[in-house]
Amino acid sequence: MIQSLELPDDYPWFKYVEPKDGESIASFIHRFRQAKGNRISSPSQLGEILEVGTAINCWENLQFGRKPTQEEVAALSKVTRVETDRLWQMFPPKGERSQPNVIRLCAACYQEGPYHRIAWQLRSTRGCDRHKLKLLMKCPGCETLFPVPSRWVEGKCQNKKCGMRYSRMAKHQAKI
Secondary structure, eight states: OGGGOOOOTTOOSSOOOOOOTTBOHHHHHHHHHHSTTTOOOOHHHHHHHHTOTTHHHHHHTTOOSSOOOHHHHHHHHHHHTOOHHHHHTTSOOTTOOBOSSOOOBOHHHHHHSOSOBGGGGBTTOOEETTTTEEOBSBOTTTOOBOOOGGGOOTTBOSOTTTOOBGGGGGGGOOBO
């Protein structure tokens, strides 16, 4: 089914979005969908465009129970114009497992660049190597768990009574 995805090399319908260093596939897909000129309403809609079924929805929700196929990543590459090797770097590396139900965050990194890093989700990652801080798994202000990156609204806690900005949470991170 994916083989029928025939797009011209100068596919003009989608704007190019530059991947960020260490960015997770969830963060990238969301930024791509929301980029001015793209405005793809849901991961399901992008999945339909790419003819990859529910794969995009799973990736945007950081669910990697089934390994992505070369064909799925190639279809995403064709539309985003990001090399497949670069896209593969946004998934958990081979042999690594991710934390599927707990979204983790280094607020100091987020302060430097507001996007989700794939390293934060790896089970082998105990803390931020760059800042030498433990990763946060919930808001230090109200203990609300972090939602998946596509649901990060204005980079702040989703609890309406709290609303602490992610960039302000660094002072609450313990050293590793």
